[in-house]
Structures are given as structure tokens and as C-alpha cells.
Amino acid sequence: MLYRPSLQTREYPLPVLKSLTEKPLEFWLEWTATAVLIASVALTSFNVYPLNVVVGLFGNLGWLSVAYLWKKWSLLIVQIVITLIYLSGVIKYLIA
Numbered sequence: 198m199l200y201r202p203s204l205q206t207r208e209y210p211l212p213v214l215k216s217l218t219e220k221p222l223e224f225w226l227e228w229t230a231t232a233v234l235i236a237s238v239a240l241t242s243f244n245v246y247p248l249n250v251v252v253g254l255f256g257n258l259g260w261l262s263v264a265y266l267w268k269k270w271s272l273l274i275v276q277i278v279i280t281l282i283y284l285s286g287v288i289k290y291l292i293a
Contacts (some may be wrong), residue, residue, distance in 0.1 A: 199260040201203060205290055216220060219242065223263055223266045223267070225261075226259055226262055226263055226266075227260075227263045229240060229259060230256050230257075230258075230259025230260045230262075230263060231256075231260075232256075233255055233256030233259060234253065234260070235246065236255035236256070237249050237250075237252040237253035237256050238253075240252055241253075246290075247286070247287070247290045250283055250287055250290065251287060253283050254280065254283035254284065257276060257279050257280050257283055260272070260276050261273070261276040261280055264276050
């Protein structure tokens, strides 16, 4: 039988589930973007071009959003530069 939490009491079988459901959106955005960038690095190490560049672009756009939400200028500038580099790679692939 599956455990279903009560909608009124919000009971959870494990404290971890409760803490994960209370995380803000930026937490999920940060970790999703991190996982996507790790996938991009793995694709790069196996020379899977141009998928590695496209995946890296999406992961970097996620981190660009996080940097904006955090108002962290150093991270924002780095992410803008890296996003432009990824964009130039995508455009180069589409034109060639």
C-alpha cells in the first residue's frame, strides 16, 4: 500500500521529504543547472559535438538565472560571458 500524506497535516514518512518540499525555487534551479552542466562536461569528455555545447548553454542559462536571483555580480558576469561563448558555438554550428 502506498503512503499518501494527508493534505491537512502534511505528514511525511521521512524528515528528508519534508525538507525537500520546502526548498525555494532557486534551490531547484541551482541544482538542476548544476546537473545539466555536469552532463555537458561528460558529453564534452566523450566529444559528443554539438550536443555538449547545447546542453552546456542550457545549464549555463540556469546558472545565469540563479546569479540574477542572488544579485551576485561576479557570478552574473562570468555566466554572461560563458553564455555568449556557448551561443557563438551554437551559431557557428548552425551557420557551417
